[in-house]
Amino acid sequence: MTQVDIVSSQQENAEPAAQAPLKVVFGEHALSIEQVALLSQQPQLAELNKRADYVAKVERGAEFLDRLLEEDGAIYGVTTGYGDSCTVVVPLDLVEELPLHLTRFHGCGLGRVLTPEEARAVVASRLNSLSLAKSGVSYRLLQQLELLLKHDIMPVIPAEGSVGASGDLTPLSYVAACLMGEREVYYKGQRRATYEVFAELGIEAIRLRPKEGLAIMNGTAVMTGLACLAYRRAEYLSQVTSRMTALASLALKGNSNHFDELLFAVKPHPGQNQVAEWIRNDLNHHQHPRNSERLQDRYSIRCAPHIIGVLRDALPFMRQFIETELNSANDNPIIDGDGEHVLHGGHFYGGHIAFAMDSMKNAVANLADLVDRQMALLMDEKFNNGLPRNLSAASAERASINHGFKAVQIGASAWTAEALKQTMPASVFSRSTECHNQDKVSMGTIAARDCLRVLELTEQVVAAGWLAVHQALTLRIQQGELALDSLSEDLKAGYLEMMEQFQLVEEDRPLEAELRQVMADLRQRKWELYRA
Structure with a gap:
């Protein structure tokens, strides 16, 4: 090795x-x-x-x-x-x-x-x-x-x-x-x-x-270096949003049959099936299959493997594009000292990185949209299967003045909208420059920067969803509708670890510091989730 x-x-x-x-x-x-x-x-x-x-x-x-x-x-x-x-x-x-x-x-x-x-x-x-x-x-x-x-x-x-x-x-x-x-x-x-x-x-x-x-x-070192960092963040977000989906399904009393192995065997996209397996194992589906009152959960739960799976299935080609560029001679002219040749060409063109970054920001923004929709279900009394309005944990006599995660959800919608707005591919906006010598250019560095911005916005949405879904799960446990010991070992351990640093929102308080801390934890890959 x-x-x-x-x-x-x-x-x-x-x-x-x-x-x-x-x-x-x-x-x-x-x-x-x-x-x-x-x-x-x-x-x-x-x-x-x-x-x-x-x-x-x-x-x-x-x-x-x-x-x-x-x-x-x-x-x-x-x-x-x-x-x-x-x-x-x-x-x-x-x-x-x-x-x-x-x-x-x-x-x-x-x-x-x-x-x-x-x-x-x-x-x-x-x-x-x-x-x-x-x-x-x-x-x-x-x-x-x-x-x-x-x-x-x-x-x-x-x-x-x-x-x-x-x-x-x-x-x-x-x-x-x-x-x-x-x-x-x-x-x-x-x-x-x-x-x-x-x-x-x-x-x-x-x-x-x-x-x-x-x-x-x-x-192409700037776009390629940034692409390497973007890849790591995107890969981890695919894991975090899979875990979040499992938590959201539990909090919403979802139907675990949506992630059944037999179901996914007939649509065998590898990344999609990997995500379904992760969620299925988190839900203890084979040991404790859960059936909701609804025959079919809404798409942001039921179709989560199909949404997250797009990114998982795209990661191998993105890795190939990025690592090939990383390990290439990409200036001009190329100098062959052994054969004594000067070779003039266009290896500085960053088209592969541009395409990888344009593709990645699209797939990542869809994760933001997914989590935003899951949060909407958790907040709304009409759809959350008996959870309190806006996930407020306030007592009955103080419920009228407490608003729980209402503003956090508004923020998540704003961040999601901005992420989605950034998904226009940069690579199609080539500009002729430098006296028409550089008359077709890659825009790869702009695509990489756009992708990093989409990642940042998506991490903000995920941080909001991460806190919200742990709040929702705690409420279910407090209501006696979910037994902590019924959770899979990994899910239980992760939940307890998170709740050591996150205090249940009973009375309204500013959550900015806690959101920023979760974002920092995401960047540092704090939570060990799944083995790819």
Whole structure:
């Protein structure tokens, strides 16, 4: 079993930061989504392959470019301008300055800045691509990127300004500038000038060699790093919403026959069937089949496996798209140091990530809509099978002034609406730019950012639903309509764990802090739910 296999198997259902420290070696094996997520939490685990044969392989590409320069060869981005300026010949005495100018004129990003966690994923993604030794960079450049991770010096990267082909030029210029000691970084929780942090740690800023500025910037590392983080969050939400459906079914006195194995055998989508099995096991269906007064529950309960299952069934192709991009050389031109070829192409185009992110945000927003509908059933006396209005646990004499989860449900509807609004695919909004050189672009970085926003909104809805369904279940237990010991062991343990930190809402109180805590727990994958 390779290191990637070990990390993948140990990380799939646990918080990355909670694992035993395993080095993530660049330039040795393919990198996994789980390893990028691990480095986003523990960047000090990054390590560059130091074998002599690997170092020699990297250097062959840089040496080949040096020989071409000596022979006065024409190399795009080395002896020419960039993009539409590729016909502009750069005199040899100015070639050394060209990478510096590339990084500086792209220093125009706007919008929010990536979080340190997101920046770590971006740096890891770029280092991994360049570690394939197909970009003509020096080993020294790879070492500088490794230093950023090992010391957790993260460039401050504005999120907006990339069209996703010719790669993530503008946001990645902040990574390139950081290597040279320019612009700003996050270090030990503070935003500081890069040169100050380098001086403090005794790190020498590097001078980018010909092609190295282009190699760093002309790739898909921003969208790919963000996609790795998005994948982990989406995968976990598919588990959480499955558990929530089981809890909601119990709270609503639902019909567990809707998740029967024989039923799902005749529509064998693997992910859909996995979700049905999870819910079926949570409900103790075979030991304690539950039949409601309704022959058929409403769709947000009965069809939950079909809704969550879309995401579960899409995850394998999303993983393939993301990890293939992660482990690709995706700049231009590609430098074959062994065969001594300069290959001009369009590997910076982020179409696969764009499609994966557009697809993911659609499937995730449907989870928000599902939970919002489940909450609506729980709140409404007409549909909740005898639960109090708005799930208020107030005493009878104080019921008139208490409103329980009324506002939380309104909030969940607002967050759901915003998530659904964000599902328009970004990839179809290509814009011609840069003098019509970049006349068809991927919009992959915008799709990735949209997906992260949909994930955030969905996590807000899920946090609301998570509190509401535990409140509802507690009310059923208090009413004597559900015995705690009748729950499956996993469901009982999870319920008791949650109720240790969540106090039943008897008198109205602000719930913002508790909602934010549940969101933090979701991000940290606090609850061990199912084995995929």
